Amino acid sequence: MKNVLKHALLLGLGLFIFTIMIYKSVQLMTAVQLFTSMNVKWGEYQKQGVNELYLFSISGDEDHYQNFVDFISKAQNIRQTIEETSETSPDQILITNTLADIRVDSDIINQLLEIDQYFGSLDKYSSSDNMWHECSVKIDQILKSGEEIFAGINNNTFTSDELLESMLTIHYMDASLTSEVENIFSELNNDFIVFKNRILRISIISGLLILIYGFFVARMWLKINTQLSTSLESQKKLADFPNSNPNPVLEITEEGKIVYVNNAALRIFPTLNEEGLNHPFLKEFSAKYLSNSPRKYKSTQFLVESNDLFYEQVVHHSPSDSFHIYAIEVTELMRKKTELEILLTEKQILLSEVHHRVNNNMAVISGFLEMESDSNDEKCVEAIERSIARIQVIARINKKIHGSHNFASLNAGEILTEIAKDAQSRYLSTSDNVLFEYKMDPVIMNVNQLLPLSLICNELISSIFKNRNSTDKQTTLQIHLTEIENQNVRFCLHDPQAITSNGTSIFEYSATGVEIVQLLTKQLEGELEINRSKAQCDITFTKKVQIGTADAYFSTRQSNIEMIV
Numbered sequence: 001m002k003n004v005l006k007h008a009l010l011l012g013l014g015l016f017i018f019t020i021m022i023y024k025s026v027q028l029m030t031a032v033q034l035f036t037s038m039n040v041k042w043g044e045y046q047k048q049g050v051n052e053l054y055l056f057s058i059s060g061d062e063d064h065y066q067n068f069v070d071f072i073s074k075a076q077n078i079r080q081t082i083e084e085t086s087e088t089s090p091d092q093i094l095i096t097n098t099l100a101d102i103r104v105d106s107d108i109i110n111q112l113l114e115i116d117q118y119f120g121s122l123d124k125y126s127s128s129d130n131m132w133h134e135c136s137v138k139i140d141q142i143l144k145s146g147e148e149i150f151a152g153i154n155n156n157t158f159t160s161d162e163l164l165e166s167m168l169t170i171h172y173m174d175a176s177l178t179s180e181v182e183n184i185f186s187e188l189n190n191d192f193i194v195f196k197n198r199i200l201r202i203s204i205i206s207g208l209l210i211l212i213y214g215f216f217v218a219r220m221w222l223k224i225n226t227q228l229s230t231s232l233e234s235q236k237k238l239a240d241f242p243n244s245n246p247n248p249v250l251e252i253t254e255e256g257k258i259v260y261v262n263n264a265a266l267r268i269f270p271t272l273n274e275e276g277l278n279h280p281f282l283k284e285f286s287a288k289y290l291s292n293s294p295r296k297y298k299s300t301q302f303l304v305e306s307n308d309l310f311y312e313q314v315v316h317h318s319p320s321d322s323f324h325i326y327a328i329e330v331t332e333l334m335r336k337k338t339e340l341e342i343l344l345t346e347k348q349i350l351l352s353e354v355h356h357r358v359n360n361n362m363a364v365i366s367g368f369l370e371m372e373s374d375s376n377d378e379k380c381v382e383a384i385e386r387s388i389a390r391i392q393v394i395a396r397i398n399k400k401i402h403g404s405h406n407f408a409s410l411n412a413g414e415i416l417t418e419i420a421k422d423a424q425s426r427y428l429s430t431s432d433n434v435l436f437e438y439k440m441d442p443v444i445m446n447v448n449q450l451l452p453l454s455l456i457c458n459e460l461i462s463s464i465f466k467n468r469n470s471t472d473k474q475t476t477l478q479i480h481l482t483e484i485e486n487q488n489v490r491f492c493l494h495d496p497q498a499i500t501s502n503g504t505s506i507f508e509y510s511a512t513g514v515e516i517v518q519l520l521t522k523q524l525e526g527e528l529e530i531n532r533s534k535a536q537c538d539i540t541f542t543k544k545v546q547i548g549t550a551d552a553y554f555s556t557r558q559s560n561i562e563m564i565v
Contacts, residue, residue, distance in 0.1 A: 248281070248311070250325040256286070259322070269306070280306040285325065289315055303330070310334045355402035362395045386462060389426060393419055393458045397451055412450050412489075413440030413481050416457050420479055423458060427465035433474040434465070440481045443489055445543060452520040453491060453539075459516050460493050460537060487543045494536040 242249040248265035252258050256277050265272055272279050277286040284304045299316040304327075311327040318324055366388050396418065400410055417438055424436070445453070457479070464477065478494040517537075521528040526541025 247329070248325070248327040250282075252277075252282075252285075252323045252325065254321050254323070265327075280304070281311065281327075282325075285313065285315060285323075289323070303334075352402065355398055358398050359395055359402075362391050362398070366391050382466070385426075389423070389458060389462060390455060392422065393454050394451065396422070397447065397454055401447060409444045409446055410450055412443045412445040412453065414442070415450065415454060416440060416479065416481060416491075419454055419457050420461055423461040423465060426462075427468075434468070435474065435476045437476050437478045439479070441483050443481055443483045443543075445489070449524055449541070449544065452523045456491070456517050456520045456539065457493070459514075459520075463514070464495050483543075489541055489543055491539045492536065494534065496535055 242260070242262045245262060246264050248268060249260075249262040250258060250265055250272075251260035258273060258276060261272055269279060269281055272281065276282070281304060284302055288302060289300065299314060301312060301314045304311050304313055308331075309329055310331045310333075312330045314326045316324045316326075397410070397415065400415060417440055420436060420438070424434070461477070461479075475496055478492070480490070480492040480494075482490045482492075484490055518528060521539055521541075524539070524541040526539050529538040529540075530536075531538070
């Protein structure tokens with residue numbers, strides 16, 4: 001009897017355990033079936049770029065399971081309400097769970113806090129391991145991190161790297177997968193990761209509560225999408241640029257194969273693809289650039305002619321080991337250039353003719369004056385000789401202008417030195433015992449100022465030689481031209497023997513040529529200073545940039561000259 005009772009008890013206990021196991025298994029299978037049958041529109045959500053938080057439970061406890069079902073029901077109601085009021089809200093976050101997906105707008109934090117409070121109310125169902133409380137704590141951590149992320153996004157304080165780091169922090173859960181649950185959900189876990197291809201984690205809290213979440217910030221995601229869309233649009237415009245370019249654009253490989261021709265090139269050169277490098281448009285490129293060893297990643301340009309039209313080609317050897325050719329038609333520009341070259345040639349011929357005529361006319365005048373110099377009147381002969389010297393000064397400057405590339409500016413120091421030497425050669429009888437000391441700065445001056453300055457130099461030196469005797473002792477004639485500050489120029493002539501034998505200075509007012517020097521100084525708008533005790537003449541004036549003709553004025557009216565005795 002005892003054995004029968006014992007066997008009956010064991011059998012009953014076995015049946016009870018088996019029933020419990022069946023019950024738990026049925027609950028577990030029901031949860032798994034619920035989990036696997038959820039209707040999640042993965043592709044649609046992926047295109048929308050929204051954020052996901054996945055919550056579901058496989059708890060075998062019926063009360064816990066029922067409360068989770070209640071939570072899902074509440075979530076469905078929230079979703080329906082939100083979708084009715086903000087279907088097209090740009091700031092959306094998607095919460096997906098076993099039975100429903102909740103789409104909410106910018107008040108996501110409040111909605112999640114409401115869910116968190118709901119989970120917190122489940123503490124009365126907590127088992128000894130405090131499963132639901134731990135779940136509430138974990139979700140609370142997620143919510144706080146989410147709030148920080150939202151605050152950072154709103155204040156624009158998050159960089160992309162910081163955002164990613166925050167996401168990883170949220171996804172980290174200090175829990176381990178049990179082998180049973182891992183085996184049951186391994187396939188689903190892989191599916192989720194493959195489908196979403198985002199940061200996605202599965203965490204087990206106290207055995208049978210699973211949190212699968214991919215917490216992404218919708219605003220940032222939408223911002224990235226906008227930036228990506230703008231970038232793609234810019235890339236499209238950039239890609240369309242060669243085709244929309246009204247000028248020919250080509251790409252040719254190093255082997256000489258044409259791989260790209262834009263619409264403009266095909267319109268202008270319809271046979272370009274057929275003729276290839278033999279086309280007149282590409283012959284210069286093939287001969288000068290393609291056939292030679294190109295310099296890596298360098299650009300060059302040259303002019304080509306095709307169908308009576310001219311093109312300026314720019315060839316760039318790119319890092320992709322191909323040549324990019326950009327061409328602009330310059331036919332009209334070449335026509336204008338040719339016209340300008342013809343006009344320039346005509347101008348040079350005209351100027352040459354003018355200078356030639358001027359020199360000839362001056363030579364004729366000098367010849368007439370030389371014929372008149374055959375006179376017994378010494379004063380008349382002297383006047384004629386000095387006039388010839390002045391004409392020769394003007395002729396020398398005219399010759400310099402003719403031989404210069406810059407008609408507006410000449411080297412004054414160089415010309416004054418030549419004029420001084422000319423004067424010395426005219427008075428050989430009295431210049432043997434005269435030494436010259438030149439200190440000439442290369443002062444660049446326009447012809448309107450250089451001409452009167454040259455005549456001044458000629459007048460002063462001629463006066464010195466004219467009033468010297470062959471018996472006078474040797475002297476050193478100092479001629480200085482200096483450019484000082486503020487565009488000012490100083491011309492100085494000093495002769496220690498400038499006092500004549502009769503005691504009269506050649507620099508005095510009544511001396512020969514001084515009146516001309518005074519008038520020429522006035523034309524320079526300069527200051528004339530004569531220091532008799534030092535036998536020195538100084539002229540200071542300001543350089544002027546003057547292009548074109550200038551009126552030279554001479555007057556018989558006498559002007560005051562500053563004399564320093």
